[in-house]
Amino acid sequence: MLDCLKDIQHQESFNLLNNSELDVLNQNKITVHYKKNDTIVKQGTFVNNIFFSQSGLFKLHVEGNQKNIILTFKGSKVFLGISSIYHSTGMHLYSVTALEDCIVDMYDMSAFKQVLQTNVAFANEILKYVNHNSGRIFRRFINMTEKNARGKVANMILCLSNSVYFSPEYTLNITRKEMADFLGISMENIVRILKEFKNDGLVIVEGKRIQIINADSLIKVYDFG
Amino acid sequence: MLDCLKDIQHQESFNLLNNSELDVLNQNKITVHYKKNDTIVKQGTFVNNIFFSQSGLFKLHVEGNQKNIILTFKGSKVFLGISSIYHSTGMHLYSVTALEDCIVDMYDMSAFKQVLQTNVAFANEILKYVNHNSGRIFRRFINMTEKNARGKVANMILCLSNSVYFSPEYTLNITRKEMADFLGISMENIVRILKEFKNDGLVIVEGKRIQIINADSLIKVYDFG
DNA sequence: CTTTTTAATTGATAAAAATCAACTTTTTAT
DNA sequence: ATAAAAAGTTGATTTTTATCAATTAAAAAG
Numbered sequence: 296m297l298d299c300l301k302d303i304q305h306q307e308s309f310n311l312l313n314n315s316e317l318d319v320l321n322q323n324k325i326t327v328h329y330k331k332n333d334t335i336v337k338q339g340t341f342v343n344n345i346f347f348s349q350s351g352l353f354k355l356h357v358e359g360n361q362k363n364i365i366l367t368f369k370g371s372k373v374f375l376g377i378s379s380i381y382h383s384t385g386m387h388l389y390s391v392t393a394l395e396d397c398i399v400d401m402y403d404m405s406a407f408k409q410v411l412q413t414n415v416a417f418a419n420e421i422l423k424y425v426n427h428n429s430g431r432i433f434r435r436f437i438n439m440t441e442k443n444a445r446g447k448v449a450n451m452i453l454c455l456s457n458s459v460y461f462s463p464e465y466t467l468n469i470t471r472k473e474m475a476d477f478l479g480i481s482m483e484n485i486v487r488i489l490k491e492f493k494n495d496g497l498v499i500v501e502g503k504r505i506q507i508i509n510a511d512s513l514i515k516v517y518d519f520g
Numbered sequence: 521m522l523d524c525l526k527d528i529q530h531q532e533s534f535n536l537l538n539n540s541e542l543d544v545l546n547q548n549k550i551t552v553h554y555k556k557n558d559t560i561v562k563q564g565t566f567v568n569n570i571f572f573s574q575s576g577l578f579k580l581h582v583e584g585n586q587k588n589i590i591l592t593f594k595g596s597k598v599f600l601g602i603s604s605i606y607h608s609t610g611m612h613l614y615s616v617t618a619l620e621d622c623i624v625d626m627y628d629m630s631a632f633k634q635v636l637q638t639n640v641a642f643a644n645e646i647l648k649y650v651n652h653n654s655g656r657i658f659r660r661f662i663n664m665t666e667k668n669a670r671g672k673v674a675n676m677i678l679c680l681s682n683s684v685y686f687s688p689e690y691t692l693n694i695t696r697k698e699m700a701d702f703l704g705i706s707m708e709n710i711v712r713i714l715k716e717f718k719n720d721g722l723v724i725v726e727g728k729r730i731q732i733i734n735a736d737s738l739i740k741v742y743d744f745g
Numbered sequence: 746c747t748t749t750t751t752a753a754t755t756g757a758t759a760a761a762a763a764t765c766a767a768c769t770t771t772t773t774a775t
Numbered sequence: 776a777t778a779a780a781a782a783g784t785t786g787a788t789t790t791t792t793a794t795c796a797a798t799t800a801a802a803a804a805g
Contacts, residue, residue: 303608357658357662359662359666360666360743361666362665362666364661364662364665364666366658366661378651378654378655378658379651380647380648380651381644381647381648381651381652382651382652382655383528383652383655388655388658388659389658411644411647412640412641412644413640414640415637415638415639415640415643416637418640418643418644418647419606419636419637419643421647422605422606422636422643422646422647422650423605423606425647425650425651425654426603426604426605426606426607426650427606427607427608428654429603429650429653429654429657430603430607430608430613432654432657432658432661433582433591433603433613433614433657434613435661436589436591436657436660436661436664437582437584437589439661439664439665440587440589440664440704441584441585441586441587441589441704479665479666518585
């Protein structure tokens with residue numbers, strides 16, 4: 296549960312393709328450089344592409360009626376929008392926004408599907424990624440449902456350390472509001488809880504930099520919360 | 521959002537198989553009759569089978585540290601445990617329990633994978649189901665995160681009507697506790713909210729029977745909540 | 746059919762979290 | 776460099792929801 300943001304890199308799936316399949320993909324690919332805060336996918340638009348992140352950090356988020364919700368974060372070398380393949384409405388369920396400058400390959404969905412419907416090993420590999428994403432969202436779902444605010448914050452801090460930055464110290468380039476949207480709590484609440492953790496000597500928080508001082512206690516807060 | 525329990529029936533996927541592939545599956549299948557409240561899949565056990573529901577109603581649920589959480593409900597003619605295919609831990613993330621007497625086909629996972637790795641159309645069809653499930657869980661995630669308790673209850677009542685029972689009147693054979701576990705709220709709270717809806721003339725609730733009287737107002741409660 | 750257990754209901758209270766409002770700091774734009 | 780805007784912080788208050796405790800109703804077991 297404390298690696299709920301862990302991803303498996305997807306670039307190896309391309310090794311399963313033969314030259315003609317690779318040609319189909321590459322001839323229907325454009326590589327785009329995005330700036331921080333650029334929208335890559337807008338929810339409610341038609342699905343025409345599948346995206347592969349070459350570099351950068353992304354948020355997958357939903358603009359709800361009242362609240363903004365961040366479903367998850369995604370890093371480099373993964374497919375974005377993969378769960379939109381064969382989706383009945385044909386529309387993106389969520390938006391994808393760059394949290395840092397990034398490079399993204401855009402594949403034409405028809406070409407992608409053509410390869411998917413030709414190469415069974417590739418299809419199985421994609422299924423593996425989708426199922427991995429399902430596991431992630433299930434775990435997130437459970438955390439959001441059974442944990443209180445302090446437990447959620449502890450979980451976020453630990454997950455980012457364990458499965459995104461692989462370090463007890465990192466700088467997460469998102470606002471307090473975005474943290475709140477990720478955890479489904481209010482912005483003021485996250486500020487207060489971070490301060491409390493800081494006062495209790497669990498973390499050092501300086502702006503967007505987070506350093507875990509007492510991981511064991513954080514885990515206890517998570518377990519108890 | 522008000523059909524968040526809608527499922528697509530999966531039995532057509534078998535039409536994509538040739539005779540020898542069907543043989544592989546059928547020779548590695550057992551059909552089991554379960555009674556109400558029987559456990560079909562236990563979370564934390566190893567994934568050795570994939571299940572196909574011939575009849576019945578099921579809950580997919582997680583026994584968390586403190587709370588019990590119902591992820592979703594599943595009806596007949598769908599695969600159960602499909603997102604466990606290729607899952608890295610090799611263990612079931614959630615339990616599956618029968619809410620009514622039911623019949624389930626159990627396929628050996630190796631045989632299932634063998635067919636999946638042979639027939640590209642079948643693999644693509646399975647991918648479609650998994651992605652459909654992803655859409656469902658995303659929508660559930662959003663509901664659980666952005667809605668208050670009354671909005672969640674209204675959503676549940678409407679979704680069951682629109683996408684499970686296809687009728688304004690139905691009998692849902694789960695306890696108030698299970699409803700609470702499905703919505704991530706307390707059991708007392710769901711009792712109070714159902715009573716409130718009843719007093720306001722939105723629904724008739726008699727034990728486990730629910731009849732929607734004023735769907736428009738329920739939708740307003742959902743929208744506002 | 747009666748007893749026992751489980752589920753549902755209700756009211757009172759406590760805890761958690763949101764909201765509101767004021768203010769400070771930081772970032773962005775000019 | 777300065778002004779404007781956005782983000783972050785803090786305290787007070789309100790709202791929401793959970794918890795606790797008691798009671799009633801329903802279902803299961805003997």
